[in-house]
Amino acid sequence: MTQYDYDLVVLGAGSGGVRAARIAAGHGAKVAVAEEFRIGGTCVIRGCVPKKLYVMASRFHDDFADAAGFGWTVGEARFDWGELVAAKEAEITRLSGLYAQNLEKSGVEIVRRRGVVAGPNAVAFADGRRVSTRCILVATGGAPTQHPQIPGIDYAISSNEIFDLAEFPQRLLVVGGGYIGVEFASVFVRLGAKTHLSLRAELPLRGFDEDLRRLLRDGLVAAGVDIHAGALPTRIEKTASGLAVTLQDESRLEVDAVLVATGRAPLTRGLGLEAAGVALKENGAIVVDAYSRSSVPSIFAVGDVTDRLNLTPVAIREGHAFADTVFGGLDVAVDHALVPTAVFTTPEIGTVGLTEAEASAKAKRLLVFETSFRPMRATLSKRAEKVFMKILVDGDSDQVLGVHILGPEAGEMAQLLAISLRLRARKADFDQTMALHPSLAEELVTMRSPSRIVERA
Template sequence: MAKYDYDLFVIGAGSGGVRAARLAAISGAKVLVAEEHRVGGTCVIRGCVPKKFMVYASEFAHHFETAKGYGWTVEGASFDWPAFIAEKDKEIARLSGIYVRNLQNAGAELVHGRARLVDAHTVEVEGRGSVTADKILIATGGRPWRPSELPGCELAITSEEAFHLPQLPKSIVIAGGGYIALEFAGIFAGLGVDTTLVHRGPNVLRGFDDDVRAHIAEEMERRGIKVLLGTQHTALEKTDTGILNRFTNVHHCESDVVMFALGRVPYTAGLGLENAGVKLADNGAVVVDAYSKTSVDNIWAVGDVTDRINLTPVAIREGQAFAETEFYGRPTTFDHEMVALAVFAQPPIGSVGLSEADARRQYGKVDVYLARFRPMKYAFMHGEEKCLVKLVVDAASQKIVGCHVVGPDAPEIIQMAAIAMKMGVTKAQWDSTCAVHPTLAEELVTLREKYVPQGLGQAA
């Protein structure tokens, strides 16, 4: 008789949990997955997938303006928010259904309900009761953070509610300076909403290369987004016509909607992890080792709940590495170095490796290559939009340790750059690649003159 009801119990049916559960079940393991919301997790249901659909929808206004410069007459174009939301919801339901079928076809069981650990091998499942498992995987992701102490906080929405607004607002204030804030600012501005971005820091996208941060803020303002830096909310007040935003400076404004995009926190509250002795970090993240194992020998965690690199592809790879190690006898870890990322702002950003500042701290002397230019598509119509491409090179080894692109198709470009950089490409090898002309990407392999930041002189 089996010692436990299941070989593996997975809490959370997002991308990382589903990948791990599927692979474990295919190996012949008896697997149960519990999901309290909808299968697909943050990415599919309330994150990158629906958000990318919104980005696509919002870009058409800019495309229409560009088309006029190329001789097209675009008259009478209008946007139907309810129609778009309905189609978006249909597609999300279809994708969630695919996740469900993939789990079932692999032989895993799925139960809808909140799960809570009773001890290291026992889980209480809403609507199911107690079950036991040899191994437990936590893959519950993260949730938006709200400043609950802020007066009027309850008047604001987060990114999760933004996907289901009954109507498109005429004006919105978005609080935050991270990638989610920038992406939604571009979305709403592109759809014709009077958009204001408010961030307490001196610039947006903390942790990114400083040239990228300055460039994207300038380009966002060029597209009509009001960017207020060095300030934050002190209160929200309901008015007869909307919401009054009070800030730490004298600049106050009213808007139809206020959205908080102030970061996300690991979703560990109420999981009963303390009952099993699972160690948590100060921010609630599950502490794990290189194999995603927690402080408890039979419990693992993958994805955003561990707060390592909070990206869907990373969660998938972590889930796969866990399954390879525990159910296929192939000890596998995921290398979190040199992971490419994209910000689907408008214009978009692609980045892999180190910022210039981080590279200087790590390597000492670095060579920097940077170019700003008007892309061919917009230069033709006398547009003012500019792209940025930047390479950061370790001066001693001449390996490229950072690549940053801001401009059309930057996320597509950075994927290919990441492959070469993961293999340790040098600047000479990079430059030996023949350019594809005329493209934006060719600028990356034609950068020859070193860039000296203003004020550094020979110290650069």
């Protein structure tokens, strides 16, 4: 048998790579992980975790305002950007350290430098060392794309830099209507910034249910976000007081910072993949099969670098499945259907399953159950806030095809609903489930009559 220096070398110590390394080591493999930045990857260092912390910080804005309706007298509120940044940094440093400790406890060697593919069974590190390995796992994730390519784009920042700005941007333009764009717009308007959101389309969150898109737009506007639909920047200029941005509709904005959040791309450039014979998609994503194997049998890839479903829990599941299959003697393929999704704006979105457009194309007779109501908290705070819920049901089989929620704790509800949908729950199962009162979630089991029926010709 051919002898290698390692059984597995993982490129990238993000969520997927770390999980794969630990599970493979648990199966007895000799494993090394190469990471040139900080252990933990995008999610821990400059993604999910710091973003959620900033979302939590921003929601105190509404909490302070609502407290009076419940008998509380709250003094003058003051927000300190520097304190939030420092607290965030302390937390992600702690988490990064835990990730590293867990790798080391699992017997994984951490190589704190860049690694590139030097052949089907070889990896070269930035210090000049070259090692042989039975398998290579590419888990380098993605990086923000710098679009649009316009004059002055170098003055803009990406989601990598927004967390650690030296000064709080009192005037902020966010470009892009995807997850990242709407979440940061929602955060910064509540932290006190005059916030603009520039979109290519009329509504944010392309690919989501149309009702959620419309209601989120309304929620952002109600919070004070100025939305410039169909008007992307055409020029960014440096001025004495900040940045001047010209939009496609000829309007001009004066801001302190421009956050470009128009998407992310797989981080594969310069990894030596093409030379090793690995097939890539046009956007640089690694082409893999159901078991995360690339066109080269010894090279695998998981997470955002494959551009399958770019969510942290998906990368973790893919990494675990890869290790169990290759080193644990199991046969595990990840099912990418019915993955719950949350958008941590305020109002929050939680969704699982098909959108109404997708469900109406699948079901001959689609039953649409909807409700919109004022949450109990708003009855005393007097906040103009509504919760929206939609259940999509196949009229022939009674199977629930999708559930979409906008309102407080929508993400938490979507996580639990995903279990029901994976078990192929019927609307009758929802109806027969006792309500938990008083709660927001009880509305999911009390909707009895469809608001409309969509029939496919």
